[in-house]
Amino acid sequence: xxxxxxxxxxxxxxxxxxxxxxxxxxxxxxxxxxxxxxxxxxxxxxxxxxxxxxxxxxxxxxxxxxxxxxxxxxxxxxxxxxxxxxxxxxxxxxxxxxxxxxxxxxxxxxxxxxxxxxxxxxxxxxxxxxxxxxxxxxx
Amino acid sequence: xxxxxxxxxxxxxxxxxxxxxxxxxxxxxxxxxxxxxxxxxxxxxxxxxxxxxxxxxxxxxxxxxxxxxxxxxxxxxxxxxxxxxxxxxxxxxxxxxxxxxxxxxxxxxxxxxxxx
Numbered sequence: 001x002x003x004x005x006x007x008x009x010x011x012x013x014x015x016x017x018x019x020x021x022x023x024x025x026x027x028x029x030x031x032x033x034x035x036x037x038x039x040x041x042x043x044x045x046x047x048x049x050x051x052x053x054x055x056x057x058x059x060x061x062x063x064x065x066x067x068x069x070x071x072x073x074x075x076x077x078x079x080x081x082x083x084x085x086x087x088x089x090x091x092x093x094x095x096x097x098x099x100x101x102x103x104x105x106x107x108x109x110x111x112x113x114x115x116x117x118x119x120x121x122x123x124x125x126x127x128x129x130x131x132x133x134x135x136x137x138x139x
Numbered sequence: 140x141x142x143x144x145x146x147x148x149x150x151x152x153x154x155x156x157x158x159x160x161x162x163x164x165x166x167x168x169x170x171x172x173x174x175x176x177x178x179x180x181x182x183x184x185x186x187x188x189x190x191x192x193x194x195x196x197x198x199x200x201x202x203x204x205x206x207x208x209x210x211x212x213x214x215x216x217x218x219x220x221x222x223x224x225x226x227x228x229x230x231x232x233x234x235x236x237x238x239x240x241x242x243x244x245x246x247x248x249x250x251x252x253x254x255x
Binding site: 002007012015016019020023028029030031032033037040044063 | 177180181184185206209210213214216217218219
């Protein structure tokens, strides 16, 4: 069975950049541009070689929607509930990220599991993937 | 593209539609595989298909086919695949990426022979 990593990002250029890195590491990237796609993909592959999830913080809930809410937090919750490693990769300014850190903390407390990483200030997918794979190896 | 280099994948949940599309492709002696939506992604990721036809089924299954078609629009470039993507259905839609599947023969065989 091919090992897979879900990549959630609504900007095509960023999505393809992240997927290229995932493929270069020998994984099959499962690209998602919306919350709906990501949740469906988690359900479909959680017992079929899914290694982890790289997710943006802000992306649309539905196709054609706007990325106004922090849909990534929903993906984090779904991932932790399914016991799947997840790393958030966002260009959020770390000086203005307290609300996100607080909410992630709340999700971690509610699920009893930890997020594998939260990359801030720039969409550094390489770093995010590194955090995800280190987390996976530690398991 | 030379016919011998064509490789078509038909993806759908309804065996009759899949078989109908595959039969039509076979008439041209073009290599063609058929796969359910559930199993198609790994085949596409690892394969070298030149054309992918996603069957939009009737009623409830139509949404499943459409969702998969929309996902492939995102995933094919992410996998660096250049396969041309089509939808196939029974509606009379005139679009470059839509393949119309005539179902009259299937309906008549089903209602007049099999179910009669």
